Amino acid sequence: MIRMVCDAGTLVGVCLNEKKVRKSGRGGPKPPLDPPVGLPNAKFRKIARLLEHTEELSDVFGRYPDIDSYLDIKILSVDPAYRGRKMATKMIDRTR
Numbered sequence: 001m002i003r004m005v006c007d008a009g010t011l012v013g014v015c016l017n018e019k020k021v022r023k024s025g026r027g028g029p030k031p032p033l034d035p036p037v038g039l040p041n042a043k044f045r046k047i048a049r050l051l052e053h054t055e056e057l058s059d060v061f062g063r064y065p066d067i068d069s070y071l072d073i074k075i076l077s078v079d080p081a082y083r084g085r086k087m088a089t090k091m092i093d094r095t096r
Contacts, residue, residue: 073095
């Protein structure tokens with residue numbers, strides 16, 4: 001996760017991302033999702049769990065059998081007061 005903070009220490013942007021790598025051993029039933037770890041906020045844990053569930057349903061590696069990894073950007077958000085300052089671009093660049 002990448003956080004953008006202004007000089008005053010206020011959180012002004014966040015990019016929740018993760019590199020996904022194909023696991024060996026294709027096929028078979030998928031294990032249930034583990035609860036999100038390291039997320040203290042209960043509401044955000046629910047959101048993270050929903051995002052993981054949608055990712056499982058999308059089955060990227062099943063749809064694209066020739067790829068072994070990809071970058072998954074789950075959430076990209078910038079405070080409205082700081083938009084237009086290329087904050088999202090900077091977070092995407094740092095993610096790469």
